[in-house]
Amino acid sequence: MLSRLASRALRPHAVAAGLTASAAAGAGAALCNDDCIPSLSYGWPQDGALSSFDHAAIRRGFQVYRQVCSSCHSIQYISFRNFVGVTHDEAGAKKLAEEFEVTDAQPNDDGEMFERPAKLFDRYPGPYRNEAEGRAANGGALPPDLSLMTKARHGGIDYVFALLTGYADSPAGKDLLPGLYYNPYFAGGAIAMPPPLMDGQVEYEDGTPATVTQMAKDVSQFLAWCAEPEHDERKKFGVKAVTVLALGIGITAYYKRLRWAPVKTRKITYME
Numbered sequence: 001m002l003s004r005l006a007s008r009a010l011r012p013h014a015v016a017a018g019l020t021a022s023a024a025a026g027a028g029a030a031l032c033n034d035d036c037i038p039s040l041s042y043g044w045p046q047d048g049a050l051s052s053f054d055h056a057a058i059r060r061g062f063q064v065y066r067q068v069c070s071s072c073h074s075i076q077y078i079s080f081r082n083f084v085g086v087t088h089d090e091a092g093a094k095k096l097a098e099e100f101e102v103t104d105a106q107p108n109d110d111g112e113m114f115e116r117p118a119k120l121f122d123r124y125p126g127p128y129r130n131e132a133e134g135r136a137a138n139g140g141a142l143p144p145d146l147s148l149m150t151k152a153r154h155g156g157i158d159y160v161f162a163l164l165t166g167y168a169d170s171p172a173g174k175d176l177l178p179g180l181y182y183n184p185y186f187a188g189g190a191i192a193m194p195p196p197l198m199d200g201q202v203e204y205e206d207g208t209p210a211t212v213t214q215m216a217k218d219v220s221q222f223l224a225w226c227a228e229p230e231h232d233e234r235k236k237f238g239v240k241a242v243t244v245l246a247l248g249i250g251i252t253a254y255y256k257r258l259r260w261a262p263v264k265t266r267k268i269t270y271m272e
């Protein structure tokens with residue numbers, strides 16, 4: 001009796017699990033000749049058609065980026081003004097910008113280039129002056145710019161999260177060259193980026209415990225925002241546009257029938 005009950009209770013779950021498994025397999029099937037494993041689909045707050053980014057996560061993610069990733073990676077397409085209304089208010093973003101020194105685009109009166117505190121319109125400064133410096137500091141591997149990273153890789157935000165949490169000991173038989181680390185999500189399995197995150201590495205302003213997974217999740221969401229800062233506005237605008245279009249279609253349909261009814265029902269008779 002008990003076992004029958006149990007099996008009856010379990011059956012829908014089994015079916016659901018099967019469906020999920022086949023959906024997951026369809027989403028990112030691992031092929032035998034792949035040299036990396038596909039990231040899972042984790043499900044993010046912004047995935048829904050009407051959902052926005054989790055702004056608290058973006059703010060925490062920025063903290064992780066700033067304190068950890070920015071020593072090697074740039075976010076060259078993000079300006080300080082992009083933070084206004086997202087992670088900082090205007091005064092906060094100005095104060096943040098002032099903490100950085102940038103070279104002014106114009107020389108001073110003596111023709112010399114000069115440094116000044118950054119302003120809202122400046123891009124977020126990267127760690128290196130040029131590619132060669134980046135490569136020299138990382139054993140020949142260039143840390144790529146992260147501002148469009150979630151758009152540039154298969155798996156997008158899921159890939160970034162999987163990569164950051166995917167470091168493991170290299171399996172028997174896979175010897176890595178010095179300066180490379182085993183990460184099965186990276187194509188080829190050997191990545192030149194040392195595992196960047198460690199538990200407790202960041203002290204979150206909002207008191208969230210800074211575990212590796214928490215930081216990886218937050219910084220992934222931050223990078224997804226960097227790649228699509230217009231995301232929330234776009235969805236909001238989409239709702240407005242669809243509503244107005246639907247109204248417009250309704251009115252047009254009604255008006256068309258109204259205008260055409262007399263024309264279409266008109267009867268012309270010729271009399272001799």
Ligand code: HEC
Pocket residue numbers: 064065068069070071072073138141142143144146149153160163164186190191192193194196197219
């Ligand atoms: C010590 C320097 C260093 C730090 C710190 C660092 N990275 Fe990297 N990262 C690298 C290097 C070097 C590469 C290039 C790896 C390669 O091509 O083998 C890289 C590559 C990447 C890639 C691209 C992988 C790909 O598919 O090409 C991502 C994404 C990434 N890093 C994210 C991050 C994030 C997020 C952080 C902060 C949590 C971070 N990195 C911190 C050095 C660093």
